[in-house]
Amino acid sequence: MKICCFGANSAIAKHIVYEYADSSPEVILVGRDQQKLDVEAQHLKARYSCKTQVFSCDFTNTEKTIEVCKTLKDIDVFIIAHGYLGSQDEAQNNHSELQKIIDVNYTSYAHLxxxxxxxxxxxxxxxxxxxxxxxxxxxxxSNYIYGSSKGAIELYVQGIQHRFAHNPKIHFLLAKPGFVDTPMTKDFPKGPLWAKPKAVAKLMVQGLNKNKRVVYTPKFWFLIMTLIKWCPFFVFKKTKL
Ligand SMILES: NC(=O)c1ccc[n+]([C@@H]2O[C@H](COP(=O)([O-])OP(=O)(O)OC[C@H]3O[C@@H](n4cnc5c(N)ncnc54)[C@H](OP(=O)(O)O)[C@@H]3O)[C@@H](O)[C@H]2O)c1
Structure with missing residues (x-):
């Protein structure tokens, strides 16, 4: 088995790779920080006897990203996992922060x-x-700039699912985590709605194995988001969400 992981230094991505690691797959790690990628590659080799390859690449550099992709073949599982939460407050006042949130979370995903x-x-x-x-x-x-980029990915994935719907050997899963305790959220106070990256990674791989098109991780987020999505605006506008 051959796995290619974009955003391979992400906590959730690492645990997705570990879900497959017992079968000692060949793993291609693509991410921004070469040193951290090398450490992860060593870990996968030493602990799971994986064959590894590392490419360092900032995914907002489209040319370099495409260059890396041109070298890839015979990949069984792709993972696209990088992300930038950024600051909603800052992005409302600073167009370069706004641009960065959209570039990392949407534009780079579209190219990938x-x-x-x-x-x-x-x-x-x-x-x-x-x-x-x-x-x-x-x-x-509280987060419509990041949120709209993630919403746009959903439409993109729907389109690509439609494009390949005729081929049962090709499948795209959109995973929708809720709050996950990772470096991205290190400054947030944690509570009962929070999950660990290992648990959400497991649900994502289970969802892929079952050929699901969308999974909420953990599952209770489906219920929470159904309530939030369908909450009438005259009520919604009174919330601080
Ligand atoms: N944690 C949550 O609560 C949560 C909730 C919903 C969705 N998500 C999504 O889950 C995914 C994984 O995030 P995580 O929680 O595992 O966070 P994480 O551990 O902080 O990982 C984020 C990764 O994205 C990489 N990255 C950021 N900008 C990049 C760029 N321009 N080019 C290449 N790589 C870049 C970072 O690289 P460096 O290592 O070099 O910094 C980091 O490895 C993201 O898509 C995130 O939006 C997370």
Missing amino acids: LEEVGRIVDMQQFGKTIVIGSVAGDRGRQ
Whole structure:
């Protein structure tokens, strides 16, 4: 088995890779920080006897990202996991922060999804986990810039699922985590709605194995987001969400 992970230093992505690691797959780690990628590659080799390859690449550099993708072939599982939460408050006042949130969380995903689409089309097989977010389900005052990028990914993934619906060997899963305790959320106070990256990674792989198109991780977020999505605006506008 051959796995290619974009955003391989992400806590959730690492645990997705570990879900497959017992079968000692070949793993291609793609991310921004070469040193951290090398450490992870060493870990996968030493603990799980994986064969590894590392590419360092900032995914907002489209040319470099596409160059890396051109080297990929015979990939069984892709993971697209990088992300940038940024600051909603700052982005409302600073267009470069706004641009960065959209570039990392949407534009780079669109380019990667097209490259992954090209590769699976050529191979005629390949499964992909794309990490979205519950934040993409409804625009909310506290994070609509990040949230709208995640919402846009959902439409993109729907389109690519439609494009490959005729081929049962090609599948795209959109995973929508709720609150997960990772470096991205290290400054947030934690509570009962929070999950660990290992638990959400497991649910994502289970969802992919069952050929689901969307999974909420943990599952209770489906209920929470259904209530939030369908809450009438005259009520919603009174909330601070
Ligand atoms: N944690 C949550 O509560 C939560 C909830 C919903 C969705 N998500 C989504 O889950 C995914 C994984 O995040 P995580 O929670 O595992 O956070 P994380 O551990 O902080 O991982 C985020 C990763 O994204 C990488 N990254 C950011 N900008 C990049 C760029 N321009 N080019 C390449 N890599 C870049 C970071 O690279 P460096 O290591 O170099 O910094 C980091 O490894 C993200 O898509 C996130 O939006 C997370």
